[in-house]
Amino acid sequence: MPRKLAAGNWKMNGLRANLTEIETLAERHADSPIDILICPPAPLIAACQGTLLDIGGQDCHPATSGAHTGDISAQMLADVGATYVITGHSERRSDHGETDAIVAAKSEAAYAAGITAVICLGETLAEREAGTTLSVIDTQLTGSVPATATVQNTVIAYEPVWAIGTGKVPTLDQIAEVHAYIRAHLNARFDDGNKMRILYGGSVKGSNAAGIFGVPHVDGALVGGASLKADDFSEIITALEAS
Ligand code: PGA
16 A cells, blocks of 8 residues: 655745644644645745654755746755655646646656655646546656656645545545546556555545545645644544554
8 A cells, every 4th residue: 555645735834833734733643644735835845844743845846957037946945844745736737728748857856956846746637627637647747757757756636626625525435536546547557556546636624534535546735724723634544543
């Protein structure tokens, strides 16, 4: 069984005063049998050094350094203590026009820096309604997940775009169908594909977490809104620890 992972994506939320939420989580889950990751805004990452939780970035540039004003390299994230980076989040794909090829290049940059890429993919509502979900997922997996992906350097996050921040969650059968599809794709492409972690993301909360974690091939969650407060995220972590 892959080791479970509860990942929190703070997005563009959080100031130094909010670092106490991370300290509270680290104390509460000090002996956790699962991995717990927080991806705070980049300016807070250095201040998280020393925490017992894993810390990650929310994006990185494909290059190591250079004339790219405002961007951050994977090497820079690793330098301040990050061990993961989210790549290809749907908000990056839509706000910044990131293609599968860019997401793959960013993920390779993470590998080169020695950190794990959490590669995100998922269909829009229009794609689901058109019945093209699995072909969209297949295209994104093929284009965004580099050939050099391994169980150590890669986590996949399935996040239906229409479920992110909306309170709408797919049925457990819909989650099961996509996660089984992703598992089959990973098994076909990678020797250790059966051990690569596949997270579900999109409106995960304490109240729906246990059901989602009971679905085959769901190895954890990528959580946005409900990761901002230690009390809320702790409920999800507890559900994953018990699953
Ligand atoms: P949400 O966001 O939990 O607020 O829906 C999930 C994500 O975007 O990773």
